[in-house]
Amino acid sequence: MVRGEQTVFIADDHQIVRDGLRALVERAPGLRVIGEAADGRALVEGVRALHPAIVITDLAMGELNGVDATRQLRAGGFRGPIIMLSMHDERRHLAQALGAGVNAYVHKAHAFEQLLEAIGAAQHGRIWLSPQLAALAEEGRVATLLELLSMREREVLQLLAQGRGTKEVAAQLLLSPKTIEVHRLNLYAKLRVNNVIELARIAFREGLVQL
Amino acid sequence: MVRGEQTVFIADDHQIVRDGLRALVERAPGLRVIGEAADGRALVEGVRALHPAIVITDLAMGELNGVDATRQLRAGGFRGPIIMLSMHDERRHLAQALGAGVNAYVHKAHAFEQLLEAIGAAQHGRIWLSPQLAALAEEGRVATLLELLSMREREVLQLLAQGRGTKEVAAQLLLSPKTIEVHRLNLYAKLRVNNVIELARIAFREGLVQL
DNA sequence: GCGCGTCCTAAGGAACTTCCTTAGTCCCCG
DNA sequence: CGGGGACTAAGGAAGTTCCTTAGGACGCGC
Incomplete structure (x- = not known):
């Protein structure tokens, strides 16, 4: 060859x-x-x-x-x-x-x-x-923290970690801010944190968003 | 030579x-x-x-x-x-x-x-x-972003970037939450951002807080 | 010493966000 | 076809953020 x-x-x-x-x-x-x-x-x-x-x-x-x-x-x-x-x-x-x-x-x-x-x-x-x-x-697959999340949740996490507020994320994804709030709360639950900064930190750490 | x-x-x-x-x-x-x-x-x-x-x-x-x-x-x-x-x-x-x-x-x-x-x-x-x-x-010096800040501001930035809320930071520094709010607003102005996540991102990027 | 700037502190109040709950649709799995 | 997760979104209470104003301290220049 x-x-x-x-x-x-x-x-x-x-x-x-x-x-x-x-x-x-x-x-x-x-x-x-x-x-x-x-x-x-x-x-x-x-x-x-x-x-x-x-x-x-x-x-x-x-x-x-x-x-x-x-x-x-x-x-x-x-x-x-x-x-x-x-x-x-x-x-x-x-x-x-x-x-x-x-x-x-x-x-x-x-x-x-x-x-x-x-x-x-x-x-x-x-x-x-x-x-x-x-x-x-x-050996199969390495489960990262991010694999716990659905597509939508990763998408929301990414935008939030980029410094966008709830309203802005909603506007970008053509959704209601209320929907983004729910996604945020679900992210807190799944990633076991309780504020946006910890969320952002995970996104940075996992490479979802470039620092 | x-x-x-x-x-x-x-x-x-x-x-x-x-x-x-x-x-x-x-x-x-x-x-x-x-x-x-x-x-x-x-x-x-x-x-x-x-x-x-x-x-x-x-x-x-x-x-x-x-x-x-x-x-x-x-x-x-x-x-x-x-x-x-x-x-x-x-x-x-x-x-x-x-x-x-x-x-x-x-x-x-x-x-x-x-x-x-x-x-x-x-x-x-x-x-x-x-x-x-x-x-x-x-043209003189290239100031590190963090050099723009006062001691107190760096301290507040660090705690905020660690995921502490305004109230918690206030409690830790024995100050009024209102004072921390002002520090936060000054940080936004000095670092030219307008939300806590961007603030946190700078703290991570500058190594003030470990990711 | 006096004005100036900056730092640090903090309050009031309007505006906005977050949290929690409830709920409807959709679709997949068993 | 029922259970479960994903995705959507609203209401309303609780809480946070933003902006403005303000006072004392400290140092810097003249």
Whole structure:
């Protein structure tokens, strides 16, 4: 499956990180970087224009995150390996990333060799995960606090944690403020807190809202 | 001032980033990486043991951050260039970083060439800053958000961000709830927000309260 | 020393939010 | 088809927030 040279497209919102990845990838035999992007939107466009064989993308990026970009790439017909890099070991994003169609999920704290291993595995149609994440993924699922919540509740929690008041959230979701109040009270009950700040704190801690 | 070969020590909490930096640094003539560390504590030890000519360190690291590590390196007699890398353009950390004794402050969104430029400048005893930061630094000081606040205000902010209500904070500080309300309103004005959650978010972001 | 600004304190009262309860619809699971 | 959760929303009491006003303390400059 490995042909003479595989073309690679890199997406990460920090140029120094892209520079570093490019240097590392080009040192690997059989890989050549043909393009890069600083956010998900640019990644999707770049892939559409340049048809790389392999995509390496960061999870957290401005404009469009790696998971959503992956979804768009797959929807757009891209079938090559997509390797997702993550910053923190965001177990909460793993399932989403796999659901979106990534072939490998590599923590930035790992060595570059693992990334190459992930590329190799992906080329052979396998899914590659960082060892500790693989364990998690196999033993079923990791229940996060947020999984206790319904879609709507997560949505409300997210908006509240972004500093929106009850009325504003209601306006945004086209609901009555009274409904949002009930969702808030249910969130307090489910997350065992009793004020909005603790709620926001959980949203920050669980990565639902960027600090 | 540039001798045959300059030894470099790299600190960053993500190994892939370290790998990338190492690849880039080693591609530059006259630079050789002699060690690396994943946190500030290991950086300080590594420098003590290996005596590198140049240190490149990330700002945000577990155990001991880049700024505090820099302070320790300078206190321990290290006189070579220390190049600080930052993730976000954390203007609030710039002043502290310079105060701690870094020679250059480079945003990760910049190209690696800027890092080399920074190293060159530092070797000639100059301070190198990303252009947009240089403007800020020259016009005096970049005040940390929290430096705007009085002692009392920080105290109140901290308690509020811990999820305490106005009444509870008042009880704890032996003040009238009305007084706390006024402090809260002053905090809104000073930090340019208009609800407690944004206030809490600042407290988390600035590290006043542990998430 | 006098004015100025800032900090810290606190009250009144209008405006608004929160809490709690009740309740209707929908849809899935057994 | 009944129970249960999700989602919606209203009424009304209780509580909080916002805004304004205000007084004493302290330091800063002239």
